Amino acid sequence: MLRQTAARSQSTMTRDYIAKQSPATNVNALLNALPGVVSGSNSPIGDPSHDTVNVRGLTQAELGYEMEGAPLQDPVNFNVFSSDMVDTDNVSSIALTQGSSDIGAPFYSAVGGQVSVQRVQPGAKPGGLVDLSYGSRALRREFIRLESGEIGHSGVRSYASFSDTRSDPLRGLGFARRDHVDAMATKSWGDNNYVHAVFGWNDSLGTAQRYPTLAQYQAYGYNYGWDRKYSPEDTGYYQLHYSKRRDVLASLPTHLTLMHDGNESLTLDTTPYFVWDNGTYGGGENLSVTNSYQGTIAIPYLDTPNPVNGTQTAVSSDNERENSAGLTTAIAWNTAQNTLRFGYWYAYLDHSELESFSPLNLQGGAANLFGQYPIMVDGQVLSGYNINFKQQTNALFLEDQFHALNDRLNITAGFREVMISRSATNNIPGALFKAGGNYATPLPRFSASYKITKNDQIFLNATTGFHAPASEEVYIQLWDPTGRGRPTMTGNTNLKSEYAIGEELGYRHYGLLNATFTLFNYNLTNHQITSSGYVNSQLITQPLNIGGETIRGAQAEFGLRPWHHISPYLSFQYLHTELGNNYATGGDYLPTKGKEMVQSPKYSGSVGLSYDDGHFFGTVMGDYVGKQYSTFMNDQSIPGYAIANVAVGYRFQNYGFLKHPQIQLSINNISNDQYLSGVYGFAGSARARTGVYGTAIAASSPSYMVGAERMFVATITTGF
Numbered sequence: 001m002l003r004q005t006a007a008r009s010q011s012t013m014t015r016d017y018i019a020k021q022s023p024a025t026n027v028n029a030l031l032n033a034l035p036g037v038v039s040g041s042n043s044p045i046g047d048p049s050h051d052t053v054n055v056r057g058l059t060q061a062e063l064g065y066e067m068e069g070a071p072l073q074d075p076v077n078f079n080v081f082s083s084d085m086v087d088t089d090n091v092s093s094i095a096l097t098q099g100s101s102d103i104g105a106p107f108y109s110a111v112g113g114q115v116s117v118q119r120v121q122p123g124a125k126p127g128g129l130v131d132l133s134y135g136s137r138a139l140r141r142e143f144i145r146l147e148s149g150e151i152g153h154s155g156v157r158s159y160a161s162f163s164d165t166r167s168d169p170l171r172g173l174g175f176a177r178r179d180h181v182d183a184m185a186t187k188s189w190g191d192n193n194y195v196h197a198v199f200g201w202n203d204s205l206g207t208a209q210r211y212p213t214l215a216q217y218q219a220y221g222y223n224y225g226w227d228r229k230y231s232p233e234d235t236g237y238y239q240l241h242y243s244k245r246r247d248v249l250a251s252l253p254t255h256l257t258l259m260h261d262g263n264e265s266l267t268l269d270t271t272p273y274f275v276w277d278n279g280t281y282g283g284g285e286n287l288s289v290t291n292s293y294q295g296t297i298a299i300p301y302l303d304t305p306n307p308v309n310g311t312q313t314a315v316s317s318d319n320e321r322e323n324s325a326g327l328t329t330a331i332a333w334n335t336a337q338n339t340l341r342f343g344y345w346y347a348y349l350d351h352s353e354l355e356s357f358s359p360l361n362l363q364g365g366a367a368n369l370f371g372q373y374p375i376m377v378d379g380q381v382l383s384g385y386n387i388n389f390k391q392q393t394n395a396l397f398l399e400d401q402f403h404a405l406n407d408r409l410n411i412t413a414g415f416r417e418v419m420i421s422r423s424a425t426n427n428i429p430g431a432l433f434k435a436g437g438n439y440a441t442p443l444p445r446f447s448a449s450y451k452i453t454k455n456d457q458i459f460l461n462a463t464t465g466f467h468a469p470a471s472e473e474v475y476i477q478l479w480d481p482t483g484r485g486r487p488t489m490t491g492n493t494n495l496k497s498e499y500a501i502g503e504e505l506g507y508r509h510y511g512l513l514n515a516t517f518t519l520f521n522y523n524l525t526n527h528q529i530t531s532s533g534y535v536n537s538q539l540i541t542q543p544l545n546i547g548g549e550t551i552r553g554a555q556a557e558f559g560l561r562p563w564h565h566i567s568p569y570l571s572f573q574y575l576h577t578e579l580g581n582n583y584a585t586g587g588d589y590l591p592t593k594g595k596e597m598v599q600s601p602k603y604s605g606s607v608g609l610s611y612d613d614g615h616f617f618g619t620v621m622g623d624y625v626g627k628q629y630s631t632f633m634n635d636q637s638i639p640g641y642a643i644a645n646v647a648v649g650y651r652f653q654n655y656g657f658l659k660h661p662q663i664q665l666s667i668n669n670i671s672n673d674q675y676l677s678g679v680y681g682f683a684g685s686a687r688a689r690t691g692v693y694g695t696a697i698a699a700s701s702p703s704y705m706v707g708a709e710r711m712f713v714a715t716i717t718t719g720f
Contacts, residue, residue, distance in 0.1 A: 001514040001559035001569070006097075007410060007447035007459040009504055009518045011035060011557060011571075013094040015120070020610070020619050020647050022666035022713040023089050024133050024141050024165060027117060028053050028060075028082035033606045035555040035571035036098045038599070038625050040678020040705040052678045052705060053080070055098055056520065057551050057577050057600035058112030061530045062467055062498075064101050067117040068198045069271030070251035071106045075324055075349050075391065077471050077541055078109050078530065083178060084202040084247045084277075085117065087163050089129060089143055090182045092120045098555070099502050099520055100463040103397045103445065104330050104343040106273070108418045111465035111500045111524070119198065122157035122186055125149040127659070128720055129161075135666075135713035139167040145182075158185035170708045172225025173238040174207020191257040200249040208241045208281070211532075211680040211703040214636060222674040222706065230364025232308040235284030237364050240315045244370060245279040263336040270329045280370045281318040285357060285482070286311050287375075287382075292481040294377050296430025299481075302382075304359045304375060314357040317371030322351045326393075339401040349391040351472060355383045357481070384479040384488070386427040389472040394419045408451040416443040420468050424475035431487070435475040439497050441466040457508045467498035470530050470543040478540065495545055496526045514559045522551040529598070531682040532703075544682065546632060547581025549597060565613040569621075572605035583632045585684045586698070588691025592632040592684075599679045601626035601640065618648040630679040630702035636686035638704060641675040649715075659719035668711040677707035 002012040011034045021030060031053060032039035040052035053060040061078035065071065065085075072085050094117055101110035126149035133141040145161035160183040167176045181201040188194040210225045217224060226238035251273035259266040289307045292299045304312040326347030333340045356374035358366045367373040375382040399414030423436040443466055449459040474495050477487035506518040527549045532541050553575040560568050577597035582589035608621040622644040629637045649664030681703035688699045 001516075001557065003510050003514075004508060004516070005449070005457070007412065007449035008100050008461040008463075009098045009506055009516070009520070009555070011096050011098070015092045017610075017619075018088055018091055018094070020617060020649070020664070021088070022133065022647070022668075023087070023131055023143060023715060023717075024135070024139060024713055025088055026082040027085055027088070027091070027094060027115070028080065030088070030094060031096060031115065032623055033569075033571070033608065033621055034096050035557045035605075036573045037096065038601060038604050038678070040680075052599075052680065054599050054678070055096070055112045056522075056553060056555075056573070057575050057597055059529055059599065061470055061528075062109060062112035064105055064107035064110030064114045065117070066105060066107070066114070067249075068119055068196060068251050069106070069253040069328060070198070070249055070273035070275060071324075071326075072117070072249075072275075073107065073109070074322070075107075075347070076351060076389065079541075081245065081247075083204065084245060086119065086200060087143060087161060087180055087182055089131065089145065089163075090120050090161060091117060093118045098518075099504055099522070100445070100461060100465070103399050103414045103416050104328060104341075104345065106326055106328050106345050106347065108393065108395070108420065109467045109470075111467050111498060119182070119184055122159045122184060123147050123149060124157065128159075129717070130720070131715055131717035133713055133715040136711040137168040137170060139165075139711075139713060141165040154187070155189055156185060156187045159183065169207050169209065170711070171209060171223055171706060172207070173228055174226075174242075176204075176206035178202070178204040178206075191260050193256050195252065195254045198249070198251045198253070200247070202245070202247040205244045206242065207238060208243045209706070210241070211705065213701040213703055214638075215701065217676065217704065217706070222709070230360075232362065233286050233311055233313050234364075235286060235313065237284060239364060239369070240282050240284040242282040242369065243279070244281070245277060248274070248276040250274045265334045267332045267334065268329070269332070270327065272327045273325065275324045276322070278321050280320075282369060283316045283318075284313065285316045286313050287357065287481050291484075292382075293479075293483060293485045294380070294382060294481070295428040295479050296485045298485065299377055302375070302377070306359060306361050308362075313360045314375065315360060315366050315369050317356050317358065317369070317374075318353065319356065319371050320351065320353040322349070324349045337403045341397075341399045343397045345393070345395040347393040349389075349393075351387070351389040351391075353385065353387040353389075353472070354381065355385050356381050357383075382481060383428065384481065384483075385476065387424060387472055387476055388427075389422070389424045389475075391423075392421045409448070411448045412446070414445050416445075417441070418443065418466060422475070424472050426476040428477075428479050430485070431477050431479060435491065437469070437475065439468050441497060441499065455510045459504070459506050459508075461504040461506075463502050465498075465500040465502065467500075467528055469495040469497065470528055471541050473541065474543055489540070489542070495528075495543070498524060498526045498528045500524045512561055512563070514561065516557045518555050520551075520553055520555070522549075524549045524551070529682065532680055546579060546583055546592070549580055550578045551597070552576045562612070565611050567610040569608040569610070570605070573603070575600055575602055575604070579632065582692055583684055586691065586695060588693050588695035588697060590633055590684050590689060590697060591692055595632060595634045596629055598629050598632060598682050601628050603640075615651050616649075617651070618646070620644060620646045628679060630704070631683045631686050633685040633687075633689070636683070636702060638676040638679070641673065641677070641707070643669045643673055643675070643707070644671065646670050657720050661718035662716070664715045664717065666713045666715070668713075669708060670710060672710035673707070674709065675707045676704045678705040679703075680705050
């Protein structure tokens, strides 16, 4: 537990802890040990499947992720592919701020808090790091980082790293492949001036997991997945279901001291950034040769090469490209007792997405599985959506921090205004061609802290949060060739932004025993959650507005400083959630007012023990998550579970040019429990019901994340 001084709840994971975990893991999987976090990851090794992270009952779509000044989330869908971000070998710390975010952070969705990832800084001397990992499910991973040291006497230091990871999926058939590059260069000079050049590149391809309903999981068990062999009209053939992504991230965080005179200084922080990704996601679909549609236009005859009984089975490809660029700036005037900051953030997003279909032969193969040779109709790609989405964001903030009583008392007040402009088009015959939205939200905040002693502190944090409607599908209609000329999903251009008011009251103590206690309360209106489900066998993301919600709870974190090389750790959260409105569905309302929120366990926590004498080291971390509802009517849930992970290793003395060579064994889910780890797709009710106004509302089936089985990873690491 690092010492925290900010007037808000915050936990930080250090390099020492990260280095003792398997390097094949990812940021979201590491977060699970921190208070308030419930992680539903499919895999502990960073395969291309989705993660789910929940903090204080708020999903990861309501968290903000940033690394070295650049946002890491999709700016519209708020998805986080944490394996794409960075190799954990290059992470120096991960900080989680539960319940609030930095006032100048480059995102607007962080109602539930902020995750900040800091890179390892380049060293002063040439050298590097190598680690080799091998384990269960045919895992192999190679990593190398090369450091330049200081180049001449320029003050410039740099490194570049490359990793290659291959494995079988944790469940079912297929494979997972990931190649990743991280690079960083820094230059420091004068009175605390510096500039960091940060770069990341990621290329991943793998078989997508199948997310079962409760009935499917109970009927087929842990290994329920896609089909091994292909037969005509089988859309569940495993080779049709994949996730392919390429990502580029670049940022240039810069800090300049413009003036420094005694106790006064004027500083400027600025970070230009650029994020690019290109993803293709596969599914399967059966197309009628004589009864298919392009939007509202009937297709007399679908000319395909291998129809069977009037049906052509095809791989459906969701192809998306996204460019996001932005600039954050903040100027600060610092005096002995006051810091006044003013900042501005501008961002531009260009997102395009096209669905296409490629015919399969009788063996289940296609000329190209990634949409390069699609079915054409009158010179156009057969498609259900052809989206172009643009967004501009402008945000201003003003913040003042006052210090008194020899810095024992700190009071901060701030105000932020976020303005978003969106435009979406869908070039499908008969579809609503253009829609959009404009959003502007004022966000005041206030916090205060007081040091009772040098080791004891109390704090108060009052904040507001804002979450613009998620997903470009809000503004357009989704069509399907099998939809008989009618949209399969209709957007809601009147969807309002979520707004939240939150309060925290906390106490910290640091000494031999470190401890923090926090009470929190949120009131949300137009609370939005993002759900996913299958249309045919293609995953589709859908934002849901569940109205008002109240969240109250308490969290605690304890850690003992190393005592005889031993450090125990404990975190705990109690959570009470209550929906404030009935849920609109099927032209009526389900009586959900007063029900508990989905994916919000009342009790969760972690307990850990570390030992490190400089040579031998080991950690054991156990996580408990209580029952989680998956429907707004609270009529279906997954039971609570507890799992434990273990890592043991030994560091050797330097040997020649090798610096502290190390061997390590990591074991995930040591008891090999089979369990559902989280909710993937939410539902109104698992049973057919009558709505508030008497309408018959059909039952629907939530889908779930399946927790990873026991996995062994052995790693050899050395510096040089």
